[in-house]
Structures are given as structure tokens and as C-alpha cells.
Amino acid sequence: MAENKTMPYAVGPPKFSGKFQAELEDLFRWRRDVRRFRPDPLEAGRLEQLIHIASLAPSVGYSQPWRFVLVNEPALRQKVRLNFEECNRAALSSYEGEQAQKYATLKLSGLDQAPVQLAVFCDCSTTAGHQLGRLTMPEMLQYSVVLACHTLWLAARACGIGVGWVSILDPQKLSADLGIPSEWKLIAYFCIGYPEEEHLDPELSRYQWEQFQPPELIVK
Numbered sequence: 001m002a003e004n005k006t007m008p009y010a011v012g013p014p015k016f017s018g019k020f021q022a023e024l025e026d027l028f029r030w031r032r033d034v035r036r037f038r039p040d041p042l043e044a045g046r047l048e049q050l051i052h053i054a055s056l057a058p059s060v061g062y063s064q065p066w067r068f069v070l071v072n073e074p075a076l077r078q079k080v081r082l083n084f085e086e087c088n089r090a091a092l093s094s095y096e097g098e099q100a101q102k103y104a105t106l107k108l109s110g111l112d113q114a115p116v117q118l119a120v121f122c123d124c125s126t127t128a129g130h131q132l133g134r135l136t137m138p139e140m141l142q143y144s145v146v147l148a149c150h151t152l153w154l155a156a157r158a159c160g161i162g163v164g165w166v167s168i169l170d171p172q173k174l175s176a177d178l179g180i181p182s183e184w185k186l187i188a189y190f191c192i193g194y195p196e197e198e199h200l201d202p203e204l205s206r207y208q209w210e211q212f213q214p215p216e217l218i219v220k
Helices: 018-029 046-054 074-093 097-105 140-158 171-178
Strands: 066-070 116-123 162-165 184-193
Touching (some): 046 140, 066 140, 074 097, 116 171, 140 184, 171 184
Antiparallel strands (some): 066 116, 116 184
8 A cells, every 4th residue: 555645643643731732822822912022033944934834724725825025125124114104194193082192102013123024915816726615705815824824923922932913004005015916915014023021911902902802792
């Protein structure tokens, strides 16, 4: 009989202990969005390892539509920074009174400190997967990339690395500035590095922007 090289385990699936399950919940709790970074670079090969783990995420039709773009050049980073500043001013103008004052005090990105900036796109033109699962819900392609983003985030946190998702950006302008193919859609722009400080609670909760919604209030 020919050897089955597709099986990920030699003898059955893994059995995760209660200790591992508790640590996994800790990982979810400590996954916080990070905006304050130390400038220390990641170890050689660490980012590549995180991207490899992210690529193990599930995807519709096994299409694997994620595309990772590392933004290193100072000139490109400056364009991203200006993009953020413009969008942030527009966002501030949409609030009034006390909420506007609160918004103005929030730190909403780590663009100036994070050693790594990574843009994640969905290749909407990919033929991988042969359209399986997307004919009725084409948005599943983008949802697949979101799963890869979350997988990267958890893998980073497990290594003590923080991730911040910058969504206050004009995606079309960012794609044009980075020279991205028109068929690719921006899903996430990440700041990645070692956190300057550690907190179990979300920063937006700490600064009274919003509070945790107990599951019993949102499950119907």
C-alpha cells in the first residue's frame, strides 16, 4: 500500500490536556489589540514563521486567498501614516461633545513605533478552490483571509508578540500607494512588535470608550 503523505499525524489526532485548554483561553484573553510597541526588531525568521502558521487557517474551497505584503520602505510607511492622519481627522469630525473629546485622546495606531508593518489582502481573482463554496456566498473568500489574520494574531501573542489592526485607512489609496493589483482587496493593516506594556483588559474598555458585552445579552 502506498504511503499516505497527506495525514498530518502518524497515529491519530492529538489529545489536548485540560492545562492546554486553560492556556488556550488565556491566549484568547491576552490577544489584545496593541498600539504601544517597543522598537526592538523581531528575531530573524519569526515573521516568516507567523505567516506560515497564518497560512494554516481554513479557507473556503481550500482557496487560500490571503496575500501578505511587508511594508518596510520609509517612504511607503510615510504614505500610510499620512493616509491614517487624514482618515483619523475625518473620523474625529463625525463625533461631537464628550465623545469627540474621548476620541481625540485615544491612541489608535502603532505606526510610529512598531518594527513590522504588514498589509494583508484577499486575492479576489484567485481560481484556487474552483469556486467551491463561493457561488452562493462570494464574501467567504474575504472571510477566509480574516481567519488567517486571527490565526496570525494568536500565533504572535503565543510568542509574546503584539499585533495592532489599523483600520482607520482609505483602502483604495493604500492599495494604490503600495502598487497592489486591482483584484486584491485590503483586509487588514497590521503593526507588529513587542508590546511596550501588557494589559488583560482592552484599551478601549480601559479608557471608557466601550465595555464588554456579556454573551447572555447577545445570544438569542
